[in-house]
Amino acid sequence: MKLKNKDPQIAKLIELETFRQKTSLEMIPSENHCTPAVQEALGSILTDKYAEGYPGKRYYSGLKYYDILENLCIDRAKKLFKVPHANVQPYSGSPANAAVHLAVCEPGDVTMGMALPMGGHLTHGWKVNFSAKFFKPVQYGVDEKTGLLDYEGMEKLAKEHKPKLIWVGATAYSRIFDWKKLGEIADSVGAYLVADISHISGLVAGGAHPSPVPYVHIISTTTHKTLRGPRGGMIMVTQKGLDKDPDLAKKIDKAIFPGFQGGPHMHQIAAIAVCLKEASTPDFKKYAHQIVKNAKALAEELKKYDFTIVSGGTDNHLLLIDLRNKNISGADAATRLEDAGITVNKNTIPYDPAPPFKPSGIRIGTPAVTTRGMKEKEMKKIAEWYNRVISDAKTVKKVCEEIKKFCKKFPLPK
Numbered sequence: 001m002k003l004k005n006k007d008p009q010i011a012k013l014i015e016l017e018t019f020r021q022k023t024s025l026e027m028i029p030s031e032n033h034c035t036p037a038v039q040e041a042l043g044s045i046l047t048d049k050y051a052e053g054y055p056g057k058r059y060y061s062g063l064k065y066y067d068i069l070e071n072l073c074i075d076r077a078k079k080l081f082k083v084p085h086a087n088v089q090p091y092s093g094s095p096a097n098a099a100v101h102l103a104v105c106e107p108g109d110v111t112m113g114m115a116l117p118m119g120g121h122l123t124h125g126w127k128v129n130f131s132a133k134f135f136k137p138v139q140y141g142v143d144e145k146t147g148l149l150d151y152e153g154m155e156k157l158a159k160e161h162k163p164k165l166i167w168v169g170a171t172a173y174s175r176i177f178d179w180k181k182l183g184e185i186a187d188s189v190g191a192y193l194v195a196d197i198s199h200i201s202g203l204v205a206g207g208a209h210p211s212p213v214p215y216v217h218i219i220s221t222t223t224h225k226t227l228r229g230p231r232g233g234m235i236m237v238t239q240k241g242l243d244k245d246p247d248l249a250k251k252i253d254k255a256i257f258p259g260f261q262g263g264p265h266m267h268q269i270a271a272i273a274v275c276l277k278e279a280s281t282p283d284f285k286k287y288a289h290q291i292v293k294n295a296k297a298l299a300e301e302l303k304k305y306d307f308t309i310v311s312g313g314t315d316n317h318l319l320l321i322d323l324r325n326k327n328i329s330g331a332d333a334a335t336r337l338e339d340a341g342i343t344v345n346k347n348t349i350p351y352d353p354a355p356p357f358k359p360s361g362i363r364i365g366t367p368a369v370t371t372r373g374m375k376e377k378e379m380k381k382i383a384e385w386y387n388r389v390i391s392d393a394k395t396v397k398k399v400c401e402e403i404k405k406f407c408k409k410f411p412l413p414k
């Protein structure tokens with residue numbers, strides 16, 4: 001029976017959300033529009049089965065197709081990211097990062113990660129998270145003047161505290177990571193280096209951001225951001241990781257199951273496999289490069305309207321905007337933009353004098369609008385809308401109408 005007959009309330013909510021997505025601009029940098037092919041795999045009958053274990057070593061029966069499926073997904077991940085080992089079972093990014101801790105650390109071990117208010121992720125050692133409750137994180141940040149990752153400060157901290165594990169990766173950092181330098185810092189203290197490429201995995205896959213593979217031991221990622229797949233996670237081990245620790249791949253697999261998770265979500269793994277196939281195409285390469293071109297174009301246009309971009313610009317898919325010269329908080333700007341049909345995040349800026357609930361900035365990104373086919377020309381228009389809405393609340397209604405009309409020319413992926 002069709003959902004709209006069986007559960008009209010839920011069907012209606014999906015219909016309303018579809019309309020919202022079609023008629024507004026999704027500019028939260030961690031979000032995207034996945035393809036109907038990905039959605040079809042995700043919404044398939046594969047959700048019915050338990051498949052605890054790994055291909056060839058399962059604890060349930062009836063899994064002959066699931067082993068083929070998971071192996072296919074693993075092979076696609078290995079080929080796309082050029083790594084010798086991939087685990088595609090993490091339910092999402094946070095469980096993946098918990099499993100990495102579990103694989104290579106003992107409770108109480110010292111770890112290192114970028115602090116949340118500097119652009120890092122909760123799971124890299126922020127105080128309220130498991131990663132700080134069970135381990136002893138030392139947190140690094142960005143330079144106050146340049147907004148760039150403070151490699152020197154990081155090296156000093158690493159030498160002083162000798163962490164077992166170093167996290168590199170961010171939720172609000174718009175510059176390229178110098179993986180070589182980071183690898184040297186980790187090697188100098190014998191630490192495992194993890195690249196959490198959740199935000200940039202689509203850019204790495206498409207060649208629009210340097211790959212960390214030669215320099216790090218472990219890579220963790222979500223699959224639903226620039227990679228444009230379903231909500232999910234993956235952990236990969238590099239050759240450098242296997243050279244450091246020949247058991248590393250086994251340790252990662254054991255940490256995911258039975259260490260941290262139970263049955264993998266096989267419908268999700270099928271959808272990840274589809275997204276990895278999509279991400280291996282020349283079209284996806286173009287897409288990844290266009291995301292960056294759009295972000296750069298947007299930054300340049302916004303600067304013309306006197307917006308302050310943290311670090312002065314972007315090399316990836318996102319921009320962090322410091323709104324202090326615009327006399328509006330990040331929270332109020334996000335609400336006003338949402339009313340106008342542009343979805344962004346309120347966000348702390350590095351060394352933010354304002355409280356986290358009313359931070360001074362917003363975080364915006366181009367992955368989803370690029371999926372809809374928008375290019376540099378459209379970024380010019382979008383920057384103009386940002387300027388009108390932030391400068392004058394009275395423009396919101398008019399801009400909202402303009403955006404609705406504009407969105408008709410850029411359908412969601414087919």
Ligand SMILES: Cc1ncc(COP(=O)(O)O)c(C=O)c1O
Binds near residue numbers: 030092097222
């Ligand atoms: C860098 C980074 N790591 C991990 C995660 C966690 O992913 P999830 O929200 O899927 O648990 C995120 C999500 O925003 C992220 O940006």
